Amino acid sequence: MRESRQAAQLGFRKGLQANPSTSAPTARTAFDYKPQSARSSNHARWFVSGLVLPLIGGLIAYGVATRDGSLLAPREPAVNLANLPPLEIAEVEIPTSAMPTSILGDTVEYVVRRNDTMDRIFRQLKLNLTDLAAIRDMPSVQEQLDQLRVGDIITLVHDEGLVQSLTRRISETAILSVTRANEGFNAEVIETPLDIQEVQTEGTIDSSLFVAARAAGVSPEVILQMANDIFGWDIDFALDIQPGDKFNLVYEQKYRDGKFIGNGRILAADFMNNGTLHRAVWFESKDGKVSDYFRPDGRSVRRAFLRAPLEFTRISSNFNPKRRHPILNKIRAHKGVDYAAATGTVIKAAGDGRVAFVGNKGGYGRVVILEHGGGVSTLYGHMSRFASIRNGQRVRQGSTIGYVGSSGAATGPHLHYEYLVNGVHKNPRTVLLPEAGPIPEEYRAEFVTKSGQMLAKLDRAGAATVTTAALAP
Ligand SMILES: [Zn+2]
Incomplete structure (x- = not known):
């Protein structure tokens, strides 16, 4: 039996561990870590989907696989995909337990590069193209095989070019094996189920959100999730963050075979901003129809407009605690807010609306104006470039409309943002933003029970914070 591993011969096998800066161990040792008792509902769902086998090495692999390919059909996701954080496939390595053992041949681990197709990969590796055609002919396999992403690893065993096996990870929890x-x-x-564990962590900001996050052992991705997906309607994370602000999070961490592979969703969050406590809890109804963040009283965290219409990134997070925001002092004259941000930072539509203008306009440079109904319009100036939008087009809240730049009368790259009601400028940082609706009445009892349990975890950890702060209205 020949066994020559040619890993790294073609393409280069990167260490695809996500978030090298986050270490699970840090969070584990430093904070109230609940190893076994606090499993999430996701975990429970896997169990009901039939994966009740013990997680012993590779046993589960063949235990749940079907030979008729019935598992190949994509299953309806139980959660609202629009609300999911971007999929972090932290680790695409195929466990050796999933590899067929009794196959003769050379093993190649191919790392997918830009513009690769299965056909190109087979040609490069001098593999039999008739085999590829036969493999792709199997029901549902073609789709699983053809969706390649840069960095994916395809493991092939071949004997003089004749394919003996092909294995690749198709999702965080499943491997395709041919x-x-x-x-x-x-x-x-x-199926390679994840073990989802809950961690709790808290931190106090003294220079920047990301410095505080690092000190608390929280990855930047988790902090961005909090800023962009949970509190982005209420807090302007580019301009409002103050020294002394605090966060307290309960969130998921994903493990496979005991190995940390990435962070998951934030389940509950407190953010104390300038003495006001904002809190939110993730709620997913049993029937899967509601999945979103809500405030403790059941109101959605969403509002008709984002507080700051730009993608919050590490770059835009720095603030100088000794400096006041000079622009705010002359907002009346200025009629808008300026967000200093790196050229290229994504500018998002503040609310659902229609493109009323996209083009050049004097000192504004490249500018987009959106109309939102109810007499509200928003304006975004000095862009470096536009996203592909045109006049009259409908845009959704949060969709990309352009990128930060310094076109027009701008001294440096920044977003100039205006919020107008019936043509009158309002201060976008303080204007009262319409709220999204509360949780539907039929889910309220379920919400109260589930959110109560989750918020209790925050309270246990952040008791001091909670009792001394006024909850945001
Ligand atoms: Zn300006």
Whole structure:
């Protein structure tokens, strides 16, 4: 049996561990870490989906795989995909337990590069193209195979170019495994469930949100999730953050075979901004129809407009605690807010609306104006470039409309943002923003129970914070 591993021969095998700066161990040792007792509902869902087998090495792999490919059909996700944080496939490595063992041949671990297709990969590796055609002919396999992302690893075992097996991770929790059969090939999907654990962590800001996050062992991705997806309607994370602000988070961490592979969703969050406590809790109804963040009283965290219409990034997070925001003192004359941000920072539509103007306008440079109904319009100036939008087009809140620049009369790269009601300028930082609706009445009892449990975890950790702060209205 020849076994020559040619990993890294073609393409280069990167350490795809996400968030090298976050270490699970840090969070584990420094904070109230609940190893076994606090499993999330996601975890429970896997169990009900039939994966009740013990997680012993590779046993589960073949235990749940089907040979008829029935698992290959994409299943309806139980959560609202629009609300999910971007999928972090932290680790695409195929566990050796998922690899067929009795196959002769050379093993190649191919790391997908830009513009790769399966056809190109097979040609590069001098593999049999008839095999590829046969593999792609199997029901549902073609789709699983053809959706390649840069960095994916495809493990191939071949004998003089004849494919013996092909294995690749198709999701965080599943591997596609194709093996040569007496006639043609067999395909199966091997489930590799994640172990989701909850961690709690808190921090106080003294120079920047990200410095505080690092000190608390929280990854930048988790902090960005908090700023962009949870409190972005209420707090302007570019301009409002003050020294002494505090955060307190309960969030998920994903493990596979005992190995940390990435962070998951924030389940509950407190953010104390300038003495006011904002809190939110993730709620997913049993029937899967509601999945979003809510305030403790059941109101959605969403509002008709984002407080700051730009993608909050590490770059835009720095603030100088000794400096006042000079622009705010002359907002009346200025009629807008300026956000200093790196050229290229994503500018988002503050609310649902329609493009009323996209083009050049004197001192504004490249500018976009959106009309939102109810007499509200918003304006975004000095862009470096526009996203692909045109006059009259409808845009959704949060969608990209352009990128920060310094076109027009700008001394440096920044976003100039105006908020107008019936043509009258309002201060976008303080204007009262319409709220989204509360949780539907039929889910209220379920919400109260679930959110109560989750908020209790925050309270246990941040008791001092909670009792001394006024909850945001
Ligand atoms: Zn300005």
